[in-house]
Amino acid sequence: MDKIRRVATPLLFALLILAGCDNSTGETGDQASPNAFHSDEYGIGLAYDNHQAHAVTETSGYFGDPAWRLDAETDAPGDRLLVLRLNDSDEILTGELRLGVSRDPGQLERCTRPGPLATSSKTGTTELDGALFTTYRGGDAAMNHFQNLRAYRAVHHGTCYAIDLVLQGTNPEVYDPPREAPFSREEGFARLEALLQGLAFDEKPRGRS
Template sequence: MENTRRIATLLLVTPLTLAGCDNSTGETGAEAFPAAFHSGEYGIGLAYDNHQARAVTETGGYFGDPAWRLDAEPDAPGERLLVLRLNDSDEILTGELRLGVSRDPGQVENCTRPGPLATSSETGTTERDGALFTTYQGGDAAMNHFQSLRAYRAVHHGTCYAIDLVLQGTNPEVYDPPREAPFSREQGFERLEALLSGVAFDEKPKGRS
């Protein structure tokens, strides 16, 4: 019940937080509709403005369908819970927030270590609703395709929580005439990071003392 109340509060606050960013989707005068995701099994919820992003089940593209975290090793045990995609994404540039979890002991132990896509060993930290996340950046590129990652990793209640903010797409110059991205990469990451304000954790997830 406590988390339900907190999610309800975030449903009211999150659209206001997003409205304070310069993150227009190109529509004017449109009403923001709050939405929410919650997993009782893993004790995490995320309230968001569905005028900014929508939940999707299909993802992947040139770099393939990702595992529960973008930089997971092959066959690493875990579960992808949620993918939110910025509404005006297209094949030139797509922005996604991906939430995954694992309670596998090996994955929990190595949860906050930068994965193989990390472009540097340098990390930072940030707190989200009482959980301390390690942050780092990474990416990949091939054949006029690119993928940029801002990773958030936390061990909380014996679970590895992985939040990936991902921008991926195609070099617009390969088109004739060249095409324009729906938003800049800087704007994309700003909008994805604004979605993080909706993260909330249960006090006691199912099966955890």
């Protein structure tokens, strides 16, 4: 079983305490600094280095602005908590970590099933801070645009947690002269997966027994 474990450091705990709300906390001075997101309601936090990524409020593009998880059904109830975008992303290639949640009974029931974007029925498992996530891969393509997905899904503390690692962009050959992506797809996914090291669950989310 592939396992990604969070290293519990004083810095991570300090960042999560400083976050204290459902927002990213900012920079200090003129230099980039570690940031942290935390949701009291859903009992999850993510500490990250803003030399690598920054929080954004929209994910618009050729494939639209999806709901709380990339492969959710139309009007599926849930909340998007966080989107982190790799800093050197551009229109040729963008990398994003998207975190969404739902406590809807129907979404909990189908939480870990591969969605319609899955490229196969094959799944794996990964442990993130004590929670066992089902993983699978997927994607879409149309009109020289592409979208690749590495999905992480877990039911934990009565909540469906959905983490989407997404690479999307445009075929650089359509430009004259052809353009180069800011990073390879392999590098992009490696950098997004590294962000998962900052994930931390609360022992007891608000309102959960």
